Amino acid sequence: MKRKFLRRVVSGLLVLSVVAAAFTGCGSASASENSSKDSDSASYRTLDEIKESGTINIGVFSDKSPFGYVDENGDYAGYDVYLAEQIGKDLGVKINYVSTEAANRIEYLQTGKVDIILANFTVTEERAQEVDFANPYMNVALGVVSPENAVVTSLDDLKDDDEVIVISGTTAETYLTKNYPNIKLQKYDAYAEAKTAFENGNGVAWANDNTEVIAFANENPGYKVGIASLGEQDTIAPAVTKGNETLLKWLNEELETLGSQQFFHKDYEETLLDTYGADYEETLVVEGTK
Amino acid sequence: MDFNVINEYIPLYKNALLLTLKIGWQGILVSLFIGLIGSAILYFRIKILKTFIGIYIEIFRNTPLLVQLFFIYFALPKIGIVLSAEVCGTLGLGLLGGAYMIETIRSGLESIPVIQRESAASLGLNEMQSLWHVILPQAISVSVPGLLANVIFLLKETSVFSTISLMDLMFTAKDLIGMYAKTIEALFLLVVFYLIMLLPISILGTILERRMRYGQFGD
Numbered sequence: 001m002k003r004k005f006l007r008r009v010v011s012g013l014l015v016l017s018v019v020a021a022a023f024t025g026c027g028s029a030s031a032s033e034n035s036s037k038d039s040d041s042a043s044y045r046t047l048d049e050i051k052e053s054g055t056i057n058i059g060v061f062s063d064k065s066p067f068g069y070v071d072e073n074g075d076y077a078g079y080d081v082y083l084a085e086q087i088g089k090d091l092g093v094k095i096n097y098v099s100t101e102a103a104n105r106i107e108y109l110q111t112g113k114v115d116i117i118l119a120n121f122t123v124t125e126e127r128a129q130e131v132d133f134a135n136p137y138m139n140v141a142l143g144v145v146s147p148e149n150a151v152v153t154s155l156d157d158l159k160d161d162d163e164v165i166v167i168s169g170t171t172a173e174t175y176l177t178k179n180y181p182n183i184k185l186q187k188y189d190a191y192a193e194a195k196t197a198f199e200n201g202n203g204v205a206w207a208n209d210n211t212e213v214i215a216f217a218n219e220n221p222g223y224k225v226g227i228a229s230l231g232e233q234d235t236i237a238p239a240v241t242k243g244n245e246t247l248l249k250w251l252n253e254e255l256e257t258l259g260s261q262q263f264f265h266k267d268y269e270e271t272l273l274d275t276y277g278a279d280y281e282e283t284l285v286v287e288g289t290k
Numbered sequence: 291m292d293f294n295v296i297n298e299y300i301p302l303y304k305n306a307l308l309l310t311l312k313i314g315w316q317g318i319l320v321s322l323f324i325g326l327i328g329s330a331i332l333y334f335r336i337k338i339l340k341t342f343i344g345i346y347i348e349i350f351r352n353t354p355l356l357v358q359l360f361f362i363y364f365a366l367p368k369i370g371i372v373l374s375a376e377v378c379g380t381l382g383l384g385l386l387g388g389a390y391m392i393e394t395i396r397s398g399l400e401s402i403p404v405i406q407r408e409s410a411a412s413l414g415l416n417e418m419q420s421l422w423h424v425i426l427p428q429a430i431s432v433s434v435p436g437l438l439a440n441v442i443f444l445l446k447e448t449s450v451f452s453t454i455s456l457m458d459l460m461f462t463a464k465d466l467i468g469m470y471a472k473t474i475e476a477l478f479l480l481v482v483f484y485l486i487m488l489l490p491i492s493i494l495g496t497i498l499e500r501r502m503r504y505g506q507f508g509d
Contacts, residue, residue, distance in 0.1 A: 103465065107467065110471075137466075187465060
């Protein structure tokens with residue numbers, strides 16, 4: 001019986017070491033990949049490869065109205081998707097939409113699951129180290145929404161037990177973690193879950209992109225955006241896998257051309273006007289600037 | 291792999307491990323409790339309750355834990371029942387596990403030949419005594435492998451807790467990847483911490499199984 005136990009322990013240790021070895025293996029492999037980053041790395045497809053295959057994979061949100069969502073007919077729609085459609089048209093390829101969550105946008109690019117992320121991806125320094133951003137097509141800042149009867153107007157007023165809802169992998173989460181380490185965060189995987197939880201009365205406030213919280217407060221009576229602009233003004237841009245220069249260059253040219261045609265004003269009027277009204281048009285839209 | 295990053299992450303994973311274990315064990319205790327009561331009801335064939343247990347088992351064994359958690363955490367508040375995330379996790383795990391535990395213990399009970407029960411009765415033990423002193427000790431030793439498999443299964447099921455904002459191991463890893471994009475480090479720690487949690491249980495299980503079988507058959 002002792003022997004069997006020993007055997008068990010040894011096999012357990014073996015499993016551990018195999019796993020460790022596998023991971024360090026991965027680690028060194030990707031390190032060497034970084035040092036000699038050439039076109040032979042298979043994690044992205046170049047512009048020509050995409051054109052040749054006839055389909056482009058674009059990662060969008062499926063639950064973030066009005067930027068990327070699935071409409072009543074089951075089709076993708078929204079501000080981001082409007083741009084995606086145009087990209088597909090100008091490239092002359094079919095679009096395969098891949099539904100993403102905030103937290104896996106970078107991974108999807110790094111593993112080559114998508115060619116472009118158009119999921120309301122805010123440009124940040126940390127992210128720019130992992131992926132390549134094209135020129136921006138929208139402005140954004142953070143905002144905080146709370147119930148009308150207990151509006152949060154400053155994050156310094158929160159009590160120790162108060163929890164703020166954030167979505168895992170968003171700029172709101174990073175910003176609060178960095179600048180307000182004492183605030184308790186209640187983290188959710190996806191927009192839909194955070195929204196339901198907030199409506200159910202979990203958390204005293206919900207911090208997210210201000211576009212999102214303004215839309216939420218407009219659509220749901222009883223809620224008020226107490227803090228409309230928190231932190232710095234950021235931009236939203238398409239992202240491609242790090243090093244995918246051909247696609248990046250094409251995207252930038254595309255955004256420039258579209259900008260000169262005032263494409264994003266049209267996009268705003270088609271997709272965002274109902275939610276935000278005309279007041280936010282000039283604040284949100286960016287046309288072909290570097 | 292960047293070991294500075296790993297060092298930085300370890301405290302976060304430790305917290306997640308403690309939370310996972312806490313809710314995991316609470317859930318397992320609830321499920322064992324449900325398992326014992328439920329299988330006793332099935333064993334004694336108590337009329338109406340027996341049907342209830344049957345329905346309960348079918349509902350909870352045939353829906354994913356994710357769906358059950360969604361229901362408890364997001365739907366119940368709409369009808370005025372608000373539970374904290376931890377209670378929801380415990381309850382969800384307990385109810386799911388309960389359904390499996392009932393079946394495991396029941397199969398143990400049914401594996402004991404009727405003659406044992408009859409012999410106990412002929413010695414003058416009443417139903418309850420014969421269950422407690424004669425049937426249950428033998429049945430449990432038959433059920434132990436199944437029960438342990440259930441325990442490990444339940445601890446692994448905690449990985450869907452991210453849905454209800456509980457920072458379990460899986461969510462911690464996903465969250466860190468989302469924030470800092472150190473994928474390899476985060477996933478490596480995830481695997482290591484799951485093993486740290488589950489290997490000892492698996493080993494302990496082997497020992498316990500031996501002990502229990504000793505009770506029945508000798509070594």
